[in-house]
Amino acid sequence: MNEAQKIAKEIFESKKVCVLTGAGISTESGVPDFRSPGTGLWTKFDPSILSADMLLNNPERFYRKGLEILKSIGEVRNAKPNIGHKILAKLEKEKYIDCIITQNIDGLHKKAGSENVYEAHGNLRDAYCITCGKEYSFAGLTGKIENGQIPPLCDECGGIIRPGVVLFGDPLPEIYEEAIKEVKKSNLLLVIGSSLEVSPVNYLPDLSTKYIIINKEKTAFDRAAHIVWHQKAGNALKMIYKEIKKHEEKD
Ligand code: NAD
DSSP: OOHHHHHHHHHHHOSSEEEEEOGGGTGGGTOOOSSSTTTSGGGTSOGGGGBHHHHHHOHHHIIIIIHHHHHHHHGGGGOOOOHHHHHHHHHHHTTSOOEEEEOOOSOHHHHHTOOSEEETTEEEEEEEETTTOOEEEHHHHHHHHHTTOSSOBOTTTOOBEEEEEOOBTOOOOTHHHHHHHHHHHOSEEEEESOOOOSTTGGGHHHHSSOEEEEOSSOOTTGGGOSEEEOSOHHHHHHHHHHHHHHHHHHO
């Protein structure tokens, strides 16, 4: 059996399947990831800028520099879901997968039609005031910056408005706790397009019954994985989907 056949068999036979995705699933939509050699955003930017510390202690620097990074992802708000996102959406509709836990902030799983999506690192649709919690849209936040208001301030209380993404040093949103429960209840976790270098999301494989990794490059979690396939996400999912359909015919 090749990898596509093995993974399809695992999905077909597992009662509850969770999927954990990272930036690698969106590179085929033109969204750069963080750590791919040569093209990753960290080859151009200093990651410490996107931290809760920087936002609180030096909001001007956060907004002048950090926004470039968010925009590199956010400009791609016009990005379209690729075949990988679309196949995951189909697999959910066809009841082969139960949920997607994503580290991505690009919103592409929801755009592709996936419904049960846990956005563990937030999203680029929302923003809020750190003092009174008033909600804004991300476009509202960038609008204020474009009008020269750095940092952008809340209309209600004058507090700083921040993007609805999880920054380094932030606690993870409550939704992450729900994602942990989903993983613990599942029979299989399929990890797609993640270096698994960011914690605590990278605790999830060890909380699962078993996990499979599909990633272009090696990860530190490969050794304990049930199956590892170093393959592009889109290709891999296309092949896996075909094999699942073959299983249906046999069944
Ligand atoms: P990462 O950059 O650390 O790792 C991405 C992994 O995907 C790499 O190991 C790379 O080899 C692999 N990859 C790249 N293209 C691939 C493809 N076509 N098919 C399969 N694998 C591919 O990303 P991460 O693990 O998600 O963690 C970093 C953080 O990056 C997350 O916190 C996330 O919030 C943030 N991020 C998100 C986006 C986005 O929303 N699209 C983009 C950049 C960074």
